[in-house]
Amino acid sequence: MSNKRKLNIIGIALASLFFSACAVPYLGRKTEIKTVPESYTNSKDTLNTAKKTWKDFFKDPNLSALIDSALTKNQELNIILQEVNISKNEIRAKKGEYLPSLNIGVGGGIDKSARYTRNGAVDATTDIMPGKAFPDPLPDLMLAAHVTWEVDIWKKLRNAKKSAVFRYLSTIEGKNFMVTHLISEIANSYYELLALDNQLNILRQNIQIQQNALEIVKLEKISAKVTELAVRKFEAEVLKNQSRQFYILQKITETENRINFLVGRFPQPVARNSENFTNLVPDSIHTGIPTQLLENRPDIRQAEKQLAASKIDVKVAKANFYPSLNIIGGIGAQAFNPQFLFTLPESMLFYLAGELVAPLVNRNGIKAKYYSANSRQIQAVYNYERTVLNAYIEVANQISNIKNLQQSFDLKTKQVEALTQSIEISTGLFKSARADYMEVLMTQRDALDSRFELVETKMQQMHAMVNVYAALGGGWK
Template identity: 60%
Template sequence: MYKRNQYKIWGFALLYMAYSSCKIPAIVQKNENKSTPNTYANSGSDTTNLAAIKWKDYFKDQYLTNLIDTALQNNQELNITLQEIEIARSEVRARKGELLPSVGIRAGAGLEKVGRYTSQGAGDATTEIEPGKEMPDPVPDFMAGLYANWEVDVWHKLRNAKKAAYTRYLSSVEGKNFVVTNLVAEIANSYYELLALDNQLAMVRKNIALQSNALEVVKLQKEAARVTELAVRKFEAEVLSSKSLEYQIAQQITETENKINFLLGRYPQHIARNVNSFDSVADQFPVGIPSQLLANRPDIKQAELDLIASKLDVKAAKAQFYPSFGITGALGFQAFNPSYLVKFPESMLYSIAGDIAAPLINKNAIKASYFAANAKQTQAVYQYERTILNAYIEVANQMASIGNLKKTYDLKDKQVQALNQSINISNDLFKSARADYLEVLMTQRDALEAKLELIETKKQQLNAMVKIYQALGGGWN
């Protein structure tokens, strides 16, 4: 009767545990939207894509590719990211280890003195280990053995945690690829900025030479009483202004070189470059179709993997509501005298036990973990969709920028040609006293500004060439 009641109690306990574990709070999960437009604006359905070109083939300048090669070896941010990959790989190993039994070795020694008038003390006093040899008092204790415990992963809690860790490892790899893409683009943009500054510096120095010649002419005219001292001072001030601009550009060149050196992980030194690369702007930029972004852009693939990992986290958190099953065991030898440890099987000890545990009351911590995991999963969905949208907009912006910059450059080029002609005309008119010196100065100033803007527009074209390649997902391969 007693055993029957005991079985009933255990049965009711197991049923209540099963019921309480199955009663899981309901949540609303959000599914991601992977759809993209079929084509980009003003583009066809050609699948030829810049992103398929390796960066060594995309950038033709050998000096630039050498810089990128050095950066991929020495850049500190990239090396920090590589260590994050190692951290993620170690997490995978840790999660994989949780699936296996935990086995350890244990050894110890102790001394115990119990009261004579206790059950244990009385028993020890009347016990003979061997004829005529009583138990020692106090009793030493020596033990050596193996112990193990294992959680049986019935609900795939540990498996899902391991899959989540592995997915995050893959995500860290894509994160590294994204860092590489940005690094390649940043070096290329800085390199073209350096070439632009070189051209601007050469233009300013050429302009200083022209202004200096004009200043000498004005000085001669002043001696001939054709102009006043005011004209001389105005021309002199313009020369000084251009010389000041020369030093400003020289400082920008130094800072840009040092920026590149920093990206390369080295101390300041001269950056070798090919000045002829400044005029090499590609005419065609095949962008493919928007759906290719999902496969080409590392940040999109990283966001997708983070989303998969967050879904696995929800499953692992959900399994916390279910009963857990564990098995523990031990095997070894124990005796009060080290010489008895080798006596088999008298000194042998072993144990094996199984247990089941499930949360019954006050499951707030488990619920909180479950709701937090779901919130992170929803957050990952929005982040994934946001990354896709951002990638599409980046490509669309750069496509528009390439077209508009080409038109801007053509107009700026015509403006420079017109102002160059204006300089010659104003000089001739000034020499014949048919134009004021201020007109000459303003024409020279406008021409210099237009030439500098033309160089800046060319730099923006080169930057757009880099950015469209980056936006499409090129640069990491």
């Protein structure tokens, strides 16, 4: 076989290996994104409460002051802001990767070859110029600029930068979601604090009523209308409710400190006005249409950006199968004596080289990264669908919750009115010996429980108002 034929065969083999290195395995994957229903309750109203800023939505000045302080001092939010800065710096790093890298350096060294070696023998018999022997040992001084550049012919590096941009945008949306969550958590804790204040006030009023009833029972015992048992029963009821005060006081302390933690400050009293809490009317809520969730909900927007980044990551992983073109070059001056270092062109050095490299042996590692990138993309699709579904269900649940709580509150208000009147009735009947002392006692218990439940229902109403505002994507704008 002739040498020319052998070279042709070797060339064909190398070409087949080169193109096989560029082959990319096909991965079938489903990336269809589900659409949301057209409405929540067959309403076509596009007016959306999420468009309101939190300052317009929350009218209580004490609550507004807490939220405003938390948005600058909350530690968790500030940690997330630093995550945003880290992601921003990743963009700068990725951008630098597809630009040429230029380095300038100064170097020096010394070399001594053994006399009875090839290099040593040549140096010993060589003159730099007539009458001037080769230096021994030999200094080496160099001043040079070196450049390396991977030519981004498959857009691998530019796509990596684009992916970093989407991840940076997703961290911003994550910060916005944190703001929404922080505002709703402070508002819910604030309304819980108002409810606890009202329950404590109700309990103290009830203790006063029971103490008055206890005095009546003691007088009835003196006149032999009741026994010592009735006195002890009423006395035990008073003591039970006096003890119950301290559980509420502990809850107030814990709720205040929860708010203080969210605001980023050490424990201190939380300014508030708890009067007329049960008369608070939740703001009217306009839910708009479900497609507005895609624009208003930061967690959906975050999932969307992560999905976009994962798609680009697949392109980056795919580009690893293709050959990469690297160019290196440099220019400078080199001499064994400083006085010759800038003697041009004798001391000048330069080099330029390029290489086209395709992966052959390490394809399993590249395949693994490519498969992982595809799996992460599919994960991002499911995460996006799950986030949209969760957002819709959250809004639907809160809409139903608001409606049911309003009906429950109306009925409980009537219940409280009836039981409050029954206290006076039962006390009057007891004085006239037409009712048993246990009837008076049970009536007072029922009245207290109903007033507690009324306050609890009002708190749940205010929580539902806050939660639906957050579920619609309000608060971060």
